[in-house]
Amino acid sequence: MRSDERKTTMLDRTRTLPALLLILPSLALSIWIIGYPIYDVVYTSLHEVNRFGRVRDFAGLTNFAKLFADPIFIASLWRTVLWTATVVGGAILLSIPIAVMLNEDFYGRGIARVIVMLPWAISLAMTAIVWRWSLNGQYGMINATLFQLGILDGPVEWLASFDTAFPIEIAIGILVSIPFTATVLLGGLSSIPADVYEAATIDGATGWQRFRYMTLPLMKPFLQIAIVLNVINVFNSFPIIWVLTQGEPANSTDILVTYLYKLAFRYGRLDTAAAMSLIMFAILLVFTAAYIVLARRSEEKGA
Amino acid sequence: MLNRRLATLAGGMAAAALLALGPAQAQEKTEIRVIVAHYSDQTMGIFGGMEADFEAAHPDVDIKLEDVSWDNLQQRLTTDIAGGTPPDIAIIGTRWLLDYAANDIAEPLDDYMTPEFKAKFIEAFLEPSVIDGVTYGLPVAASARAMYYNKDLLEKAGISAPPATWDELVAAATAVKEKGEGAYGFGMQGKEIETDIYWYYALWAHGGELVEDGKSGIASEAGIKAANLYKSLIDQGLTQPSPTGSNRQDMESLFKQGRAAMILSGPWLRGQIKTEAPDLNYGLAPIPKGTVQATYGVTDTIMIFKDSEHKEVAWQFLEEAAFSDKNRIAFSEKEGFLPVMKAEAAAPAFADDEELKAFTGMLPYAKFAPLIPNWEAASDTASAALQQIYQGQAEPEAALTDAARKIDELIQQ
CATH class of the missing domain: 1.20.5 (Single alpha-helices involved in coiled-coils or other helix-helix interfaces)
Known part of the structure; x- marks a missing residue:
């Protein structure tokens, strides 16, 4: 031996x-x-770099200091947290019932699944452009519909102020995140064997109890994957906000990645932009690491 | 076996040598790379004509044209320069020229230019490409802005002549609001690129300057007057509602649809109206006066790169082909720009165009974007302050003073 x-x-x-x-x-x-x-x-x-990528002097941490002294950066940072939390939270909350429904056996399920997944195939920028047209205050489809229904009596410029523009951007963010999230969760659901449910039903568990005490715990690893991947994705998501408002009016809808784009490619401040992308990288790294540690800990506790 | 290998090797080398011969012969031609900004689908055709003219006269030169869209131009050139492979010639926005000159990227052209050649240009358009007395480029396209007004809407409102002053504009817009059957008096831009420019018209008209003694002039008395004027236009409902939702195209669409009586825009809108709204009964007038007459002038510059190995030939291409009378007239006429050379202005296509006079007539009063560092960031800062004012989130004076302070920092960097 x-x-x-x-x-x-x-x-x-x-x-x-x-x-x-x-x-x-x-x-x-x-x-x-x-x-x-x-x-x-x-x-x-760490250097002073001009628009043309020519490196001048060593700058130490001044680029980082400049960022933290910049009120637009700070505001964008908090707005990014709000954006990521609401979009990911909303996408997960809506995707769970969608995935549960699509997991049921019903006539036309295949088609229903395709319909839910289909938006995935359309590029984000295209989706955002279509929404921008629809939301246009003067000739957009949405205003026209609301006007005909008698809900509006004059044009509303949805993208003209933060109060309407940002919630709309979040809603579109949720909408485009659902296909991916629902797919991941559906994969998780189909891996749960049906006989566990049969046993629970025989023991007298209600539908809600089956969902709360069986489906959710069994889905946990899939929920975790969906959350981590979505956070990384949404945190860095550029097209929706850029196409709809470019962070305007008055930087009120800027998130980190849209402001980063302006810094690097409009203002030519490559050095500060590099510092900013490092900060964004660090935030995502810390989030992912913390999340994995927390998830492991709760798993050990569960076991 | 060894022999056979040697034989194939020798054969391969011979083939390689033959292949190498081809490009070697072609390389005897001097290659000039020209980055052409995409103005319209006709641009490359017009530059192709310049290429053909020059190559016919100089068979030893190969002009290589590259078509780049305006959206990508800045980034493309930046990447080329950073990578050490700049072209020989490029079209750029004149306001970028300061960076190019400061970083020793643009070749000074004064030594190449004969006084006769220089005299062919309209002085006002050559000037924006001159930094500290050194000419770094030639004006390749020029435009000025004017007021477009809808004749039918003004007539319906009982206004017979287009407003010449801002006071008259307010009165005309009020009349349109009352009698215009839902049309807006004045189209206001409040979103995206040139939001600040749309307001500079009023700032300049009230005697303000963007930069005075190296400091931002947007919070001057004229600036505050202009901001109050625009804010009151919005508050009185004389513009379309919530202008912070309208970018330039949105506003121009309103005019094309006959739903805005007056807007400020450039020569390109004429061409668009011709194809998209040919029945629109409109006229052109100077930008309304406040205390002074002013408009916004924009030039684009064609420049030679300092790192080019064939600067002499590149210059010859500019002087003989790109700025020949024939090619210039073709360019400005087809693209709808203003003439930058005296010969163009005298050509029938321009001299007989009554509408164009609204633009050319404004030229003596044209203000150009100041050549200051960080212009893009300064421009966005001003736009953000204006958006706060238009939305009623900040008082004009406070918002502009704050923005001017930030712009001062940007200028001094």
């Missing part, structure tokens, strides 16, 4: 080295592709 064991480890060891050697080129390539841009962004953020 023992010698057998040793043999296998010996075998493993003799296999490890060639294996490592074999993957070394692709490993080096990956490190180069991922590592070099990160190095370059860090380098840029």
Whole structure:
């Protein structure tokens, strides 16, 4: 027995080295592709860099200090938190019932699933452009409909102020996040065997009880994946806000990524923009790490 | 076996040598890369004509034109310059020129230009490309702004002549509101690019300047007057509702649909009306006066890169082909721009165009965007302050003073 064991480890060891050697080129390539841009962004953020990418003096942390002294950056930061929390929260809350429904056996389920997934295939920018047309105060479809229904008596410019523009942007964000989220959750639901439910029904569990005490706990890993991926996605989501309002009026709908774009490509401040993208990277890294740790801890507790 | 390998190797080398010969011969031609900004679908055709003219006279030169959209132009050039592969010639927005000059990217052109050639230009358009007495580029396109008014709507409101002053404009807009059957008196832009410009018209008309003694002039007395004027137009319902929802195209659409009686815009709108709303009965008039007459003038610049290896040839292309009378007239006429050279202005296409006189007549009063560092950021700062004012979130004086302070910091950077 023992010698057998040793043999296998010996075998493993003799296999490890060639294996490592074999993957070394692709490993080096990956490190180069991922590592070099990160190095370059860090380098840029610590220097004074002009519009043309020419590096001037070492600037230390002044680029970061400039950002934290910039009220638009601070406001955009909090707005990004609001944007991410509401879009991801809304998408998850709406996707759970959608996924549960699509998991039921009913006539035309295949078509229903396709309809829910279909918007995924349309680019975000296109979706946003269509919404911009629909929301136009003077000739948009939405105002025309509300006008005909007698709800409005004059044109309303939905995108003219934060109070209407940002909630609309959040709603569109939720809408476009549903296909992906529902797909992930549906995958989770279909992995739960049906006989558990049968057993619970025989024991007298109500529909709500089955959902609350069986479906939700069993779905937990899928919910976690959906939350983490959605947060990363929505936090960095550019097209909806850019197409609808460009962060206007008066920067009131800017989130970090739209302000980042302005800094880098409109104002030509590549150094501050590099610092900002590092801050965004750090926020997402901390969030993801914290989330994974918390999820593991609760799993251990559960077990 | 070894021999066979050698044989294939030799064969391969011979083939490679043959292949290399082709490009080597072509390389004897001097290659000039020209980045052409996309004004319309006709732009490349017009520049193709310049290329053909020049290559016919200089068979040893190969002009390479690259078509780049305005949206991508700044980023594309920035990337090329940063990567060390700039073109020889490019069209840029004149307001970018300061950065290009400060970073030693643009070639000074004074030594290339003969006095006779310089004299062919209309002085006012050459000037914006001059920084500290050094000419860094030639004006390739020019436009000024004027007031478009809907003749039918004004007539219905009992106004016989287009308003010449802002006071008259307020009166005309009020009359349109009362008798115009739902049309808006004055189209107001409050969103996206040029939101600030739309307000500078009024600032300039009241005697203000964007930059005075190296400081922002938007919070001057004239600026506050202009902001109060626009805010009162909005509050009295003389504009379309919630202008912060209307960008330039939205506002121009209102005019094309006959739903706004007066708007301020550039020569391109004439062309659009011709194709999209040919029945619109409209006229052109100067931008209304406050205490003074003013308009916004914009030029684009064509410039030569300092890193170009063939600057002499590049200049020859500009002087002989791009700025030949024939090609200039073709360009300005087809693109709908104002003439930048005297020969163009005298050409029948321009001299006989009555409407165009509304624009050319404004030229002596044209104000150009000041060549200051961080112009884009300063412009966005002003737009944001205006959006707060238009929405009623801030008092004009407070918002403009705050914005002027931020712009001062940007200018001094």
